[in-house]
Amino acid sequence: MTREDRFLEVLAELGGSAGNAKLQAELGWQDATYSRVQEALLEAGKIVKGRGRGGSVSLAESVEVEPPEPVALPKAKPAGKAASRPASGSSFEQIFKNIDDVLWKEKGCNSELDYVEQTSWMLFLKYLDDLEDNRATEAELHGHSYSRIIDTPHNWGSWAAPKKANGSFDHDRALSGPDLIDYVNRDLFPYLQGFKARAVGPDTIEYKIGEIFSEIRSKFQSGYSLRDALELIDGLKFRSQAEKHELSHLYETKIKNMGNAGRNGGQYYTPRPLIRAMIAVTKPQIGERIYDGAAGSCGFLCEAYEYMLPQAKTVAERETLQKRTFFAKEDKSLAYVIGLMNMILHGIEAPNIVHTNTLSENILDIQNKDRFDVILANPPFGGKERPEVQQNFPIKTGETAFLFLQHFIKSLKAGGRAAIVIKNTFLSNSDGASRSLRQELLENCNLHTVLDCPGGTFQGAGVKTVVLFFEKGAPTRRIWYYQLDPGRIMGKTNALNDADLAEFVTLQDGFAESEKSWSVDIANIDPTSFDLSVKNPNKVEEAALRDLQHIIAEILRLDAEAAEILEGIRGLV
Numbered sequence: 001m002t003r004e005d006r007f008l009e010v011l012a013e014l015g016g017s018a019g020n021a022k023l024q025a026e027l028g029w030q031d032a033t034y035s036r037v038q039e040a041l042l043e044a045g046k047i048v049k050g051r052g053r054g055g056s057v058s059l060a061e062s063v064e065v066e067p068p069e070p071v072a073l074p075k076a077k078p079a080g081k082a083a084s085r086p087a088s089g090s091s092f093e094q095i096f097k098n099i100d101d102v103l104w105k106e107k108g109c110n111s112e113l114d115y116v117e118q119t120s121w122m123l124f125l126k127y128l129d130d131l132e133d134n135r136a137t138e139a140e141l142h143g144h145s146y147s148r149i150i151d152t153p154h155n156w157g158s159w160a161a162p163k164k165a166n167g168s169f170d171h172d173r174a175l176s177g178p179d180l181i182d183y184v185n186r187d188l189f190p191y192l193q194g195f196k197a198r199a200v201g202p203d204t205i206e207y208k209i210g211e212i213f214s215e216i217r218s219k220f221q222s223g224y225s226l227r228d229a230l231e232l233i234d235g236l237k238f239r240s241q242a243e244k245h246e247l248s249h250l251y252e253t254k255i256k257n258m259g260n261a262g263r264n265g266g267q268y269y270t271p272r273p274l275i276r277a278m279i280a281v282t283k284p285q286i287g288e289r290i291y292d293g294a295a296g297s298c299g300f301l302c303e304a305y306e307y308m309l310p311q312a313k314t315v316a317e318r319e320t321l322q323k324r325t326f327f328a329k330e331d332k333s334l335a336y337v338i339g340l341m342n343m344i345l346h347g348i349e350a351p352n353i354v355h356t357n358t359l360s361e362n363i364l365d366i367q368n369k370d371r372f373d374v375i376l377a378n379p380p381f382g383g384k385e386r387p388e389v390q391q392n393f394p395i396k397t398g399e400t401a402f403l404f405l406q407h408f409i410k411s412l413k414a415g416g417r418a419a420i421v422i423k424n425t426f427l428s429n430s431d432g433a434s435r436s437l438r439q440e441l442l443e444n445c446n447l448h449t450v451l452d453c454p455g456g457t458f459q460g461a462g463v464k465t466v467v468l469f470f471e472k473g474a475p476t477r478r479i480w481y482y483q484l485d486p487g488r489i490m491g492k493t494n495a496l497n498d499a500d501l502a503e504f505v506t507l508q509d510g511f512a513e514s515e516k517s518w519s520v521d522i523a524n525i526d527p528t529s530f531d532l533s534v535k536n537p538n539k540v541e542e543a544a545l546r547d548l549q550h551i552i553a554e555i556l557r558l559d560a561e562a563a564e565i566l567e568g569i570r571g572l573v
Helices: 003-013 020-027 031-043 089-105 112-141 177-193 205-215 223-234 241-259 263-268 272-282 299-311 315-323 333-346 400-411 432-444 498-508 548-572
Strands: 017-019 047-049 056-059 290-292 326-330 352-355 372-377 412-423 445-452 465-472 478-483 517-521
Touching (some): 003 020, 017 223, 020 056, 020 089, 031 047, 089 112, 112 223, 177 223, 241 299, 272 465, 290 299, 299 326, 326 333, 400 412, 400 432
Parallel strands (some): 290 326, 326 352
Antiparallel strands (some): 017 056, 478 517
8 A cells, every 4th residue: 555545544444634744644754755745645636624623634625545555364253242442552652752753842831831821721621621521421321311510502522522423534624823822811711710719629630720720821822733732632441440550651741751851850750760669668558638838740649549549449549539638739830730740630620629728727727627647749949948938947047858747747737748859968968957857857756767869869969868767756766777779870771670679668668777778776876967868887898099109119129029039031032
């Protein structure tokens, strides 16, 4: 089959009309190949440009696409029923790549952060449309009516992906160019922003809709680029659990790329193997409340959900996991939106994420009802807080992470468990705030484990980190340390993996000693400095390098021996 025949066949499968971005994605061709074949077919009169907008093509009415020649197939099993072709992970991945290509050409998008932000709001609306379709179908099966959240003029099928009666894309009804930009900015976004005021409460999906579209805006300047992106997004499906899992994996990859994109991206991504190890140690259970007050992209809560999902055996337990288990706060608008989308893709329909500055709350106002059973977090490194924010904490410091640590200690229930990532300098800083905070931690919590992470664990962060594991309610008696050493230089191509942390998780369960792990009794901690520095007593010391004088003396001795040998050889000649 020639490329021209293949082009016409796929176009026919799509209903005889399709946007260039979607058709190219289905064909899997490079830009140059697609353009060359398209031009040839236009000249031959076999296709025409779409009437409703630029950037689409349709079969010419006189063209008939012949079916491919039959191929001999093995005899089918008699009981088998033909299955419809599912959207494979590879096709979803290709769609994501094509969306990035569209965004790369869009003048309003300049970085990986922009790519994720713009993908997120379109993904959210497509997810919401599929969710509403599922709910409507379920209601119909039970003989009930269903009132859609998004009204008809603003739902996905009316403006983003209008369809003909046969299910093919209707390019004549689809807005594009300046008209599409004007509709999105002047009609759609204001309508969606209004849900925040109309919602009955902050724990509803209606409120989340209003929050998301109050925090971000469309950065598209070209309505043609936006039209291409929307058609690609329409190819993603959120119907089955397998499809949602694949999309969540691809979205996580985008977040990871954003985290590696530069200085500002690091706040969004904590390596997932490290998160999984922290969860394996804290062991959250159904019925417990899990919290992250510096949520970022909600990686901790998403991984905790995956860990706890197999525990939910009943309808009641699944409802508890969905609605009363995971709680978060996030100050940054983009991170808030990404965190919401990430949790939704992982299966939590209306995440309990509050858009607020966690540190603006006076920790003395935290009551027992506000406390949590498990806290998992990676607060920002190196941030500096203003004096009015520091007034909310007993131990005054401008270091953002140290304020967060005070917040987390106060937010734990008695007997609650925490795993917190923090700069390793916290263990030994000599300033008054650091000493006081270490004293507070040791006297009011059982700091039972310190995981020392190697440099390069966080791409681009430029700092070494440790993870503090502690329980609230009893003072520290003994601290178990583990010095993580993957045996390689960490980097983008040698990132942390689950195998690197397997020994830590195994040994930590019994606080076992090894070449990489040891324990320190509280009696051996300096009661003045409360220094908790990582000092491995079990590591085999490397032989000390000799000084220069010894090396010179050794060279001279060997030279003298060589001269004697040569002199002896001469005597034999």
